[in-house]
Amino acid sequence: MAAKNALPNITAESRVAPACKKYRHAPLEYENGLDVIFHMSTLNMHQRICGICMSTRCGSYGQSGSVDNNSPIAIPIGDKGEVSCSRIYPAKKSVKNQALMGFVLNQCPDDLSTIDNKITKKLTTLAAISSSLGKWVKTSVTDLYIKAPVKHVCMAGEQAQAPCSPRDSEDVEIAIGFPKETEPKQGTLMGVFIPCLQNILGIIYYIRFTWIVGMGGILQSLVLVAFCGACTFLTGLSLSAIATNGAMKGGGPYYLIGRALGPEVGISIGLCFFLGNAVAGAMYVLGAVETFLDAIPSAGFFQETVTVVNNTLVNGTTKSGATTISTPSLHDLQIYGVVVTILLCFIVFGGVKIINKVAPAFLVPVLFSILCIYIGVSIAPEPGASKGITGLSIVTLADNWSSEYQPTNNAGVPEPNGSIYWDFNALLGLFFPAVTGIMAGSNRSASLKDTQRSIPVGTLSATLSTTLMYLLSVFLFGALATREELLTDRLLAAAIAWPGPAVIYIGIILSTLGAALQSLTGAPRLLAAIANDDILPILNCFKAYEGSEPHVATLFTSFICIACVVIGNLDLITPTITMFFLLCYAGVNLSCFLLDLLDAPSWRPRWKIHHWVLSLIGASQCIVIMFMISWTFTVVSLALASLIYYYVSLKGKAGDWGDGFKSAYFQLALRSLRSLGDFANCMKKKGRGMSIFVSIIDGDYHESAEEANTAYRQLSAYIDYKHCEGVAEIIVARSISDGFRSIVQIMGLGNLKPNIVVMRYPEIWRRENLITQIPSSFISIINDCIIANKAIVTVKGLDEWPNEYQRLYGTIDLYWIVRDGGLMLLLSQLLLARDGFESCKIQVFCIAEEGTEAEELKADVKKYLYDLRMHAEVIVVTMKSMEAHSGISPNAKKDPQEEYASAQDRIRAYLSQMKETAQREGRPLMEDGRQVVVNEEKVEKFLYTMLKLNTTIVKYSMMAAVVLVSLPPPPLNHPAYCYMEYMDMLVVNVPRMLIVRGYRRDVVTLFT
Structure with missing residues (x-):
C-alpha cells in the first residue's frame, strides 16, 4: 500500500523519527514503554503529515486489512520503540477525541501559502512533542517552526480533559525564521538548593541574629530556631508531596494550593503570599540601606539618631554609666530606600533572565561572608576589639544562657523607658523571616530538569542546612560576646569578621539586594499567574501572556514596596511578612493534609515521606505561631484572607480545579449517610430535611434525552431562583404512572429517601384529552x-x-x-x-x-x-x-x-x-x-x-x-x-x- 511506504521507520536502536529523504527534521526521541499511535492522512496537496498520539489504545481501533489512502490509520509501536508495520488499523472517529500530541512533517510544503487551516491545526500539535522533549522541529526549506507547550497528556486510555483554566489551554505560536535557543534546564543544585539558600540567608542573620541571642538568651534562641525550623521542615515535606504529584506551572504555592483546595482558597492565600513577597522586598531594601549607612555614616543627609543608654540591665545587674549608640536617620532610610527600590524595579523590568544570570554573583559573597564570620569567631578577640567581645568563653556562654528581655526604642536599642517590650513571642515574629524562602525552588519548576526530584531534595536540604547553621551560630554568638555587646552592637557580625567589617558589609548589601530582586521578580509573576487564571475580573489588568514580562504587576508591586520602605522600621515590617508567609505555609500543609486524608486515586506523589498527621501538625504549628506573634496581626491577616475568599466566591468565575474541601464534604456526607441508619426518617431531624423536585416526561428516553437535559437545567435554575433547598431530577417514562413508580422505588440514597410525596391536585382532569388518563394515574x-x-x-x-x-x-x-x-x-x-x-x-x-x-x-x-x-x-x-x-x-x-x-x-x-x-x-x-x-x-x-x-x-x-x-x-x-x-x-x-x-x-x- 502507498500509505505503508510513507510511514516513518522507527527502530528499536535509534527511536528517532526521520524526515523524508529530501528534507531533514530535528530528531524526536520517544520514551520506552509507551504505546504510540501514528495517524497518517494523504491530503489533496503536495504535503503528507504523520501524527503521533501518546495513548495505550493502539491496536483497538479496528481489524487489520486494507486502509483507504485518505483515511487516518493507526500503527502500534512496541515497548522498545519498534513499529509493527505489518499491522495497519483504520482509525475510528474516537481517535479524534484523544489529545493529539504531535505531528511530524513527512514532506514539507514548497510554499507557506499552501498551509490552510486544516494543515495548521495539525502543524500545531507538532510543537507538543518538540516542547515536551526540549526539541525544535524545523524545515530547512521554509524555516518554519512552531512552539506550542504541552498542556495535557492522555495516558492509559484517559480521555482528554477540558482546560481547567485559560493557562491550561493550548497556546500556539507560528513564526517564520530560525528558532531561538531554548533555555537550558537546571538541576537540583542551581535550580532549587541555591535559590532557597539565597532567600533563606538574608538580612535577619547579619544584623538581627546576635541581637536575638542577646535578648532571648542561648536556651530560648535554640528553642526559637528549632521551633521555626520544624515549621518550615514540615511545610517542606508537604510541599514535596504536592509538588511530586503532578506537573507544576507558574504561581508556585498558589498553583499548588489552588489546585488542591479550590480557587477561592488558592487566590485568597496566593494574594496574601504576594503581599508577603512585596513587603519582604521592602525589608531587604531597608536592610541593605541600613547596613550601608552604618558602614558609611557620612553618606547620610540627615543627622544620626543618638541614643544614650543609662543603667543598662545586663545579666540581672545594673551597669552604671552611659552608652552612646548611633542609628541612621529615618529620613535617610526612606530616601535611600525609595531610590534603591526604583533602581531595582528598573532591573526587574529588564527581565528575569538578567536576574537569573547575576543570582550566583549575589550568592557567592553571602557564603564567603558567612565563612569569614566563622573564621572571625574562632580567632576573636583581635587587638583593638571591643571589651564586650570576649572570644569563645564558657563563662560568657553561661552568662548568656538565660533570657534578659528589656524595653527598647523603635530602632531596637535598649532603653529603660523604651516603648517596645520584647518577649519570646515578639522574637518569634522578628526571626521567622530568616527561615522563609523554601518556596524559591517551587517557583522555578518550569526551568528544572526533574521537578519531582529536585524540589524535595533541594528544598529540604536547604532547610536542614540553614537550620543547623542557625543552631551552631546561637552557641557561637552566645559564647563570643557579653549580653550588652550583643544588644548594643547592631553589626557585631561585621565587627568580628575576618579580615575586616568591609567583607560583611559587602556581603550584607549584596545578599539583601539579591533577595530584594528575587522578591520583586517573584511577586509580580505570582500576581500575573493569579490574573491569568481569569477567576477574578478585577485582576485582568495584571495579566501577562506566556513569554512576556508582567510589567503592570511589577509596577503595582513596586508601589507596595515603596510604601513599606517609607515606613522605614524594619522591626515593624517583619511581623507583617511573617503573618503572610505563615498563612501560605498553613495552606500548603492543609492542602497536603486533605489530600492525604482523602486518599483520592489521583493522589500518587513520588515523595513518600509524608503523612496527614505531619501535615496537620505543620498547619497547626503555623496557626499557633501566628497567634503567638500577635493575635491582632493574625486576626487582621485571617480577616483579609476571608474577605478575599468571600469576594472570589461572590464575584469570581468558576474554576474546575478540584476542591479539597468539597471532597472532604463529600466523604463526610457519605460516611454520615452510611451511619444514619433508620434515623434518616426520625422526627428529630434538623430543619426541613432534603427536598427532591421531580418532573416526569412522557416518552422514550433515547428520543427525549435532550429534552430531559433541557428540563433539568430549567428546573434547577428555577429552584435556585426561588431559593429552595433541594435538588432537581427529571424522569423519562412511557407513562406518568410508570415514572412515578420508578421514583417511589429508587429515588434517594441509602436510608436517605423521601418519606413525603407532595403533588398538585389535578383540577384540570375533566378536560377531554385528560379525562381517561389523570384519574387512573392519580389513583x-x-x-x-x-x-x-x-x-x-x-x-x-x-x-x-x-x-x-x-x-x-x-x-x-x-x-x-x-x-x-x-x-x-x-x-x-x-x-x-x-x-x-x-x-x-x-x-x-x-x-x-x-x-x-x-x-x-x-x-x-x-x-x-x-x-x-x-x-x-x-x-x-x-x-x-x-x-x-x-x-x-x-x-x-x-x-x-x-x-x-x-x-x-x-x-x-x-x-x-x-x-x-x-x-x-x-x-x-x-x-x-x-x-x-x-x-x-x-x-x-x-x-x-x-x-x-x-x-x-x-x-x-x-x-x-x-x-x-x-x-x-x-x-x-x-x-x-x-x-x-x-x-x-x-x-x-x-x-x-x-x-x-x-x-x-x-x-x-x-x-x-
Whole structure:
C-alpha cells in the first residue's frame, strides 16, 4: 500500500523519527514503554503529515486489512520503540477525541501559502512533542517552526480533559525564521538548593541574629530556631508531596494550593503570599540601606539618631554609666530606600533572565561572608576589639544562657523607658523571616530538569542546612560576646569578621539586594499567574501572556514596596511578612493534609515521606505561631484572607480545579449517610430535611434525552431562583404512572429517601384529552405511596397560594378525621414558620358522635396538643351538626347540592357507558386493565359523605388561610373516575387546601 511506504521507520536502536529523504527534521526521541499511535492522512496537496498520539489504545481501533489512502490509520509501536508495520488499523472517529500530541512533517510544503487551516491545526500539535522533549522541529526549506507547550497528556486510555483554566489551554505560536535557543534546564543544585539558600540567608542573620541571642538568651534562641525550623521542615515535606504529584506551572504555592483546595482558597492565600513577597522586598531594601549607612555614616543627609543608654540591665545587674549608640536617620532610610527600590524595579523590568544570570554573583559573597564570620569567631578577640567581645568563653556562654528581655526604642536599642517590650513571642515574629524562602525552588519548576526530584531534595536540604547553621551560630554568638555587646552592637557580625567589617558589609548589601530582586521578580509573576487564571475580573489588568514580562504587576508591586520602605522600621515590617508567609505555609500543609486524608486515586506523589498527621501538625504549628506573634496581626491577616475568599466566591468565575474541601464534604456526607441508619426518617431531624423536585416526561428516553437535559437545567435554575433547598431530577417514562413508580422505588440514597410525596391536585382532569388518563394515574400514585409507606400531600389551589411578598391572615384549619401520625400538625407548624403564614392561628376540628363523647374528645385533643407544645384551638363537630350543615352555605361560590346532583348524573352516565361497553364486548366491567365492581349504593354513600364534609369545611373554614384535611383512600374496586368525583366534591368552594395522608410512623413526639 502507498500509505505503508510513507510511514516513518522507527527502530528499536535509534527511536528517532526521520524526515523524508529530501528534507531533514530535528530528531524526536520517544520514551520506552509507551504505546504510540501514528495517524497518517494523504491530503489533496503536495504535503503528507504523520501524527503521533501518546495513548495505550493502539491496536483497538479496528481489524487489520486494507486502509483507504485518505483515511487516518493507526500503527502500534512496541515497548522498545519498534513499529509493527505489518499491522495497519483504520482509525475510528474516537481517535479524534484523544489529545493529539504531535505531528511530524513527512514532506514539507514548497510554499507557506499552501498551509490552510486544516494543515495548521495539525502543524500545531507538532510543537507538543518538540516542547515536551526540549526539541525544535524545523524545515530547512521554509524555516518554519512552531512552539506550542504541552498542556495535557492522555495516558492509559484517559480521555482528554477540558482546560481547567485559560493557562491550561493550548497556546500556539507560528513564526517564520530560525528558532531561538531554548533555555537550558537546571538541576537540583542551581535550580532549587541555591535559590532557597539565597532567600533563606538574608538580612535577619547579619544584623538581627546576635541581637536575638542577646535578648532571648542561648536556651530560648535554640528553642526559637528549632521551633521555626520544624515549621518550615514540615511545610517542606508537604510541599514535596504536592509538588511530586503532578506537573507544576507558574504561581508556585498558589498553583499548588489552588489546585488542591479550590480557587477561592488558592487566590485568597496566593494574594496574601504576594503581599508577603512585596513587603519582604521592602525589608531587604531597608536592610541593605541600613547596613550601608552604618558602614558609611557620612553618606547620610540627615543627622544620626543618638541614643544614650543609662543603667543598662545586663545579666540581672545594673551597669552604671552611659552608652552612646548611633542609628541612621529615618529620613535617610526612606530616601535611600525609595531610590534603591526604583533602581531595582528598573532591573526587574529588564527581565528575569538578567536576574537569573547575576543570582550566583549575589550568592557567592553571602557564603564567603558567612565563612569569614566563622573564621572571625574562632580567632576573636583581635587587638583593638571591643571589651564586650570576649572570644569563645564558657563563662560568657553561661552568662548568656538565660533570657534578659528589656524595653527598647523603635530602632531596637535598649532603653529603660523604651516603648517596645520584647518577649519570646515578639522574637518569634522578628526571626521567622530568616527561615522563609523554601518556596524559591517551587517557583522555578518550569526551568528544572526533574521537578519531582529536585524540589524535595533541594528544598529540604536547604532547610536542614540553614537550620543547623542557625543552631551552631546561637552557641557561637552566645559564647563570643557579653549580653550588652550583643544588644548594643547592631553589626557585631561585621565587627568580628575576618579580615575586616568591609567583607560583611559587602556581603550584607549584596545578599539583601539579591533577595530584594528575587522578591520583586517573584511577586509580580505570582500576581500575573493569579490574573491569568481569569477567576477574578478585577485582576485582568495584571495579566501577562506566556513569554512576556508582567510589567503592570511589577509596577503595582513596586508601589507596595515603596510604601513599606517609607515606613522605614524594619522591626515593624517583619511581623507583617511573617503573618503572610505563615498563612501560605498553613495552606500548603492543609492542602497536603486533605489530600492525604482523602486518599483520592489521583493522589500518587513520588515523595513518600509524608503523612496527614505531619501535615496537620505543620498547619497547626503555623496557626499557633501566628497567634503567638500577635493575635491582632493574625486576626487582621485571617480577616483579609476571608474577605478575599468571600469576594472570589461572590464575584469570581468558576474554576474546575478540584476542591479539597468539597471532597472532604463529600466523604463526610457519605460516611454520615452510611451511619444514619433508620434515623434518616426520625422526627428529630434538623430543619426541613432534603427536598427532591421531580418532573416526569412522557416518552422514550433515547428520543427525549435532550429534552430531559433541557428540563433539568430549567428546573434547577428555577429552584435556585426561588431559593429552595433541594435538588432537581427529571424522569423519562412511557407513562406518568410508570415514572412515578420508578421514583417511589429508587429515588434517594441509602436510608436517605423521601418519606413525603407532595403533588398538585389535578383540577384540570375533566378536560377531554385528560379525562381517561389523570384519574387512573392519580389513583395509581396514591396506591403506590400507600404500598411504599410514604406520606402524601396533595395541594389544591396552588395558584392561589401566596408568593414571597404576600401575607395571609386568619387561621390554618385542620380537619382531623383519621390518625396520621401527627403529620397535619407538623405541616401546620411548618406553615407558621413561613413568612406568608406567620400571622395565622391554628384550629383543630374533630368529628365526634353525640353526647359526652364530644367533650371527652375535646379534652383529650387539648391534652395531646399541650404535651406536643403546640398552640391551637380545638373545635369538635358532631355528626348531627354535619347533617344540619349539608345545605347551602352563604359563602359558597357554588351550590353544594347542585354540585352533588351534577356529580351523581356524571357518575351514572359513566357507569352506564362502562356497562354497555362490557356487555357489547362480553366481558366483566374493566377499567385500565383491572376489574371493578360497581355498587351504586356505596358510590352514592361515599359521595354523600364527601358532601357533608365539604359543607362543614365551607361553613367553618371558608375564610381560612389554608385547610388541611385527611385524604380518603381510594375505595377498593371503585372506578377511578368515581374517586375523582369524590375528591372534587371534597374540595369544591375551598380555595386553598392540603389533602394529607400520613404513614405508619409518628412525625411529632411528646419528648424533646
